[in-house]
Amino acid sequence: MAAAATPLVGVDRLTRRFGARRGIEDVSFEIAAGEVFGFLGPNGAGKSTTIRLLLGLYRPTSGEMRVFGMDPLREGTRIRARVGYLPGELALYPRLTGAQYLDRFARMRGLTDRSYADRLVSRFRAELDRPVRTLSKGNRQKLGLVLAFMHRPELLILDEPTGGLDPLLQDEFARLIRETVEDGRTVLLSSHELDEVQRLVDRLAIIKEGRIVVTDTVESLRRSAPRTVEFRFDGPVEPARFAGLDGVRVRECIDGQVRLSVTGAVAPLLAVAADLGAVDVTARRADLDELFLSYYRDVPTAEVSDVD
Numbered sequence: 001m002a003a004a005a006t007p008l009v010g011v012d013r014l015t016r017r018f019g020a021r022r023g024i025e026d027v028s029f030e031i032a033a034g035e036v037f038g039f040l041g042p043n044g045a046g047k048s049t050t051i052r053l054l055l056g057l058y059r060p061t062s063g064e065m066r067v068f069g070m071d072p073l074r075e076g077t078r079i080r081a082r083v084g085y086l087p088g089e090l091a092l093y094p095r096l097t098g099a100q101y102l103d104r105f106a107r108m109r110g111l112t113d114r115s116y117a118d119r120l121v122s123r124f125r126a127e128l129d130r131p132v133r134t135l136s137k138g139n140r141q142k143l144g145l146v147l148a149f150m151h152r153p154e155l156l157i158l159d160e161p162t163g164g165l166d167p168l169l170q171d172e173f174a175r176l177i178r179e180t181v182e183d184g185r186t187v188l189l190s191s192h193e194l195d196e197v198q199r200l201v202d203r204l205a206i207i208k209e210g211r212i213v214v215t216d217t218v219e220s221l222r223r224s225a226p227r228t229v230e231f232r233f234d235g236p237v238e239p240a241r242f243a244g245l246d247g248v249r250v251r252e253c254i255d256g257q258v259r260l261s262v263t264g265a266v267a268p269l270l271a272v273a274a275d276l277g278a279v280d281v282t283a284r285r286a287d288l289d290e291l292f293l294s295y296y297r298d299v300p301t302a303e304v305s306d307v308d
């Protein structure tokens with residue numbers, strides 16, 4: 001999906017250093033209204049730092065950013081009033097109960113109609129009666145989600161949202177995300193888990209060591225992701241016959257069994273296989289795992305080692 005003329009979130013060459021330490025470097029992306037945008041990267045890549053900058057909680061070293069057309073540094077309070085934020089590390093006062101949290105957040109946000117909040121509580125089976133210090137990680141996360149969504153904010157910023165949720169609640173969360181965008185609202189979802197991101201988002205940026213390495217739609221990334229193709233022959237074959245083909249990488253060649261990673265056209269490959277007398281073929285649907293790992297490992301896709 002192309003970003004709208006005025007993106008809801010716009011980040012341009014944003015850099016934040018912590019003394020000599022890297023935070024993020026030259027990060028640029030845009031999020032259009034109504035989009036679910038994924039921010040994917042390994043631990044320490046810079047996801048939380050970017051989010052904190054967008055919320056006006058950190059001052060950038062250099063670069064530009066806008067949220068709802070406003071500058072987070074000067075108008076952070078106004079921005080935060082329109083955002084539902086689930087931090088990666090949910091810091092809650094240990095003695096307060098979930099119910100007390102809900103009351104406080106409702107008052108702070110001037111929320112008089114609590115019916116949506118109540119529905120969220122029952123959907124996520126959030127425990128409201130116990131002090132939060134006695135809650136498990138998953139139960140704290142459920143409370144955090146209710147607090148982030150309860151006032152139907154225009155923009156949800158969710159840092160590692162499904163950590164600790166069981167599979168049923170992860171499905172419930174996926175439904176909530178879909179409803180949120182059907183409602184015309186926008187979601188920025190940060191995660192280090194590809195599965196979580198590819199299931200939920202339209203477009204994503206992969207960040208590594210503080211820099212964006214790719215920004216694209218999940219659909220287009222999937223199209224460019226390598227497929228695994230395996231051929232079986234009656235006897236040993238020469239792998240060089242395959243290795244010379246464009247977009248083909250030989251991952252394994254043992255006796256008559258050849259396993260390949262294929263990103264290019266398949267016709268030349270099938271011609272070689274037919275010429276060598278292939279007796280069987282299996283092909284696996286392209287998934288993002290190998291592509292994703294290639295970005296994580298910082299080697300070109302064609303050089304990725306076996307990930308199976």
Ligand SMILES: Nc1ncnc2c1ncn2[C@@H]1O[C@H](COP(=O)(O)OP(=O)(O)OP(=O)(O)O)[C@@H](O)[C@H]1O
Nearest residue numbers: 018021022023042043044045046047048049088192
């Ligand atoms: N307040 C800080 N002081 C010093 N360094 C910091 C601070 N906050 C972040 N960093 C550094 O910035 C880099 C990016 O960290 P960040 O927390 O943004 O990563 P992340 O992608 O959110 O990781 P994770 O998935 O583990 O939460 C790291 O090298 C981290 O050590």
